[in-house]
Amino acid sequence: MKENTIATPPSQRITVIDALRGFALLGVILMHMLDHFGFTTANISGVSSPSAWDTIIQWFTNMMIRGKFISIFSFLFGLSFYIQMERASKKGIDFRGRFLWRMLLLFVIGLIGTSFTYVDILVIYAVFGTVLVFLYPLKNWLLLLLVCLLLIGVPNWFIIGFDNIRFDNIIDEQPAVAFSLDAMLQPVENSTLERSSFLQSAKENLTVKTQEKLKYQFIQSNTGYMILALFILGFIVGRLRFFEQVHIRKKKNIRLFLLFLLSTFLILLSIKLMPKVPSGLYRVGAEQEEVPITTLIISALSTISTVTFSGTLATGFISLYQVAGIRRYLNLLTPYGRMGLSNYEMQNVIGSILFSAWGLGTIFGSKGAAVLFVLGLIIYSLQVVVSGQWMKNFLYGPLEWLWRSGTYLKWQPFKKKPQH
Template identity: 55%
Template sequence: MEQNKPIATPSKRIDVIDALRGFALFGVIITHMLQRFGIFAGVRPGEPNFPALDGAVQWLFQNVIMGRFINIFAFLFGMSFFIQMDRAAKKGIDFRGRFLWRLVLLFVIGRIGASFTHVDILSVYALFGVILVFLYPLKNKVLMIIALLLLLGIPRIFVVGVDRISNEPATEVVQPAPQQQPQQQNRQWEPPTFFESVVRNQTTGTMGTINYQFGVSGRGYVTMALFILGLIVGRVRFFEEVHIKRKRNVVLFFVFLFSTLLVNFIIGLLSKEPINLFMLMRQGGNIPPIALVTATLNDINLVLLSGALAMGFITLFQVKSVRKYLESITPYGRMGLTNYEMQGVIGAILFSAWGFGSIFGTWRPTELFILGVVIYILQAIFSKYWMKYFLYGPLEWLWRSGTYLKWQPFRRKSEKSIKH
């Protein structure tokens, strides 16, 4: 098959996928905003202006938003991978080699994004994408088994160590406090410059991200499972029939929702008090099996609620009176790469010490939530008008041009040029 033949013009898109990506990115910016993009500007949150609302926002963040929307974003990456491979195959093109090069470019984009904030996940996505390319020839049943093993927390067992999984009491390993030099004890925190922040994000920030993705948290393993599930769902042509199988959409929504409630109930039965697996790991000694089971159930719960949110959105998208409003974020989703990176740059400017961190770093959850909504709306308006005149978002166009090593069409043809 031809491997280097470019696909010059954009294929017909499935609008609900773009809209769902735009929906996912709403949750992503709210999550990062409430986490201040992982940036500390040397200031602490001020006194609450809206204490009751702060509590409500925190509950919404912890129980509905955090971890759920990024799951949808990851799932759609696997879906997009299948769509590109499938459309290329229909044109007689083996896209695997080209997609691997595409992932190299994504890794570079992700590292540039990580210069602003270490919470940028695209470089990790690029690495998982390489694995997805090699998993692509496998049958759906095999892929499903791999995804289930990842979701069941099998990698976490190896991270913890089988020899440490026991209910037997063990002597805690207390880490000695680091000895500080007299001059260090009196040294005040100095705000980093932009360059110093870049270096820190690319070094210690990157190490923190690696630990979060591949350590006890196992966030990366869940992401890889969602990539695989996105590939499987793409293969069964789910989204190609989503507009005509509305009853199925509703049924799936309630299945995901009730499954979430069931898993929550089981977690409550297993553990009356939250088990902090990270704390247990830091303390040393044995890890009770119930801690690993609870961590796995929490991961599964996040994925199930993500499914409920996605199916709820898809169901509403098929309602004509609602769809006309939800379609407004379709351009946002089509520019998902640009908007995601733009979120990180804006977040760095707002919260870094070299930016406006001394101001926005003191804001409480309610103010940060509102600010996130405002930024999202402004991005949505920008995306709508950008896509009116261009075929792709700026980064999407550069990524596509780099993929084929040839400048791709960018501007939309006006009606006058078409007539002539």
Template identity: 70%
Template sequence: MMKENKIIPTPSQRMTVIDALRGFALLGVILMHMLDHFGYLFSNVQHQLSPTMWDTVIQWFTDRMIKGKFISIFSFLFGLSFYIQMDRASKKGIDFRGRFLWRMALLFVIGLIGMCFTYVDILTIYAVFGVVLVFLFPLRNWVLMLIVSLLLVGVPSLFLIGFDNIVIGQPAITAISVVSEQLPADNTIESVTFFQTAKENLTIKNSNKLKYQFLYSDVGYLVLALFIFGFIVGRLRFFEQVNIRKKRNVRLFLLFLLATFALLVIIKLIGPQEHVDLLKVRMEGGEVPLIALVMSALNNLSTVSMSGMWAMGFISLYQVEGVRKYLDILTPYGRMGLTNYEIQNVIGAILFSGWGFGSVFGTKGAAVLFVLGLLIYALQVIISQYWVKRFLYGPLEWLWRSGTYLKWQPFKKKQNREKSTVVVE
């Protein structure tokens, strides 16, 4: 009996979900950064009026559902991209590790330029973690998962705090704060020119950011854990089967949903009276109750779990034929993820900096900034749609790729090129 003809999507077609997911992650990134004013806090900007009901609702939603979750997905996808690049090179008999190290050096430079606009730019840290991935590349999956687990439960904190400073008993400092992705407010130097701002971002603010992420909180180690986990998922070839394992996708979504709910219940049952301001303790020193470290680990796990819930929910919807055509509008945006991420930062600097319109937008409430973030994102999506029809890469992607191979890469698409599919009898 003759088999029915069917069209099998090529690997590049199957992997469009990764680009779409990256585009989705960048939606959460811009919304989070908008409400955080892209890190700009100036004493010459008047305080906004009392927040409205919508401001309160938006702020609550952002803090609980977005902050830390979408940047986690973005970080995970970077580790996944590392595996994809190494795997493709390996299939061609090429050891890509040396080239990747050079690629990370270029990314570091791009990150430094981006940091001139806003110190919340994370690409320099990504570049360093990319180098770490190269050295972790030979390790087996179980070893990598062990490293991920140790990072997630806060083992680095134990050494930074010091075992002698960890006590069993009631907190020495009572508070109800949980370390989040947001950086602590510092005494911002009023910078009225771009060059003054760039100098401050690259020095004072960058130093504070690094201290916060690696000394005073677990944020940096959480990002590294997600990098490594993305690499592991790539090794397991999860995304190569994502279009045919639809039930598995839904089951994983439900698993992450259940895990998130369970973790939040446990955190709630422990109670806010058991929280401790770890950020303050780690900055000032002092004894840290063991329960506070447990709470910190639980919050890290809940962040990762909710990130997985968002990601698998998106992936599951992407596999629904009627929904995919709408979510696919994010694919060009994600394909130009580097360019769009840096454009977000440039726009944010223009809106909130002292040399930009910080005196205007710095006083706006959460609701206004949330809507403005959606509008900027929508405009970027439209521009990305038109761009990928004419060009093979985004501007920064093209420069990064050309620099990687030390040769100008093709940029413009050839006209009338038909999409390729594989037909199997």
């Protein structure tokens, strides 16, 4: 059957997915705000010692937000892949070729986003989306096996080299530090905030800083492989039609939430009971001669705990969404989630303006964690309001519309038709 060249307008959307995506982007902006969107503040005058509130906020975001919300966002990307492929399949369309073209367009969007701030993750999403197309024919059990191998850090084993993995306890006289995925997920800071133009900053982001980011995510940590695992998990959950039945399985959702919560607690407890990793050896893949097996075990447990903690947050949100009195408020996030691409990139543009050397970095770079946390909430709230008004008049967010039009090489309907 010939492929349609004009996509149908969105219909029969599962609104909890959009609301969950909007919820995920709340954590993304809050964490990026506290990380100054990757721009350094080391040499900014006027930076005061952190207050008690700054310390509390920093602890809260590191424990509850860092790495967790971007994991939900990544999971939902894999789910969206399944939804697009399934809907096309029902029309007798093989969407794989079109989806590959769609990922190329996302790659370009990601490059533009990276020119503002190198913490933009869409380039990696585009590459992993391409990988999903080739994994599409595999059975669920094979996909789950691949997920497990990625989460326990098998790629890192090959990077380190099996001959460099030590199976005995290493006693180091230096102060030992506990391995933490939260520490691993902190972005690499720019080396200076000296005055520069946007073009100079963009060049550095697209070259040096992107190389550092990729080295960190795929060599010095398991972060990049975790994202791919979450893509695949989202695809598997889509195949299992979890979200299509979510409204009729309220008790099962709560049990799933409790299971994720218990699993997270047990994994974190196991990490606490593990031997301390000597300082200077906890960075997987760093330039070093040998790595203790304990490091790799704690790395795997930390990665898995991030996924289970993300599952706790997601299933908790889903369970609350099934309560009618709460759903009416959570649905305020639905338009925000439907414009997820536009809002994500707008976050990055705003963040680069606030913290870059070519923007207002000398002003906002000196603010403490508490102030930046509140500012992040304000920006997010304004985006929620704007998204709600926008979706009353338009079928898609602006970037979603451009991406969709580019996907089908034909301008798509944009404005909603007035109802009479």
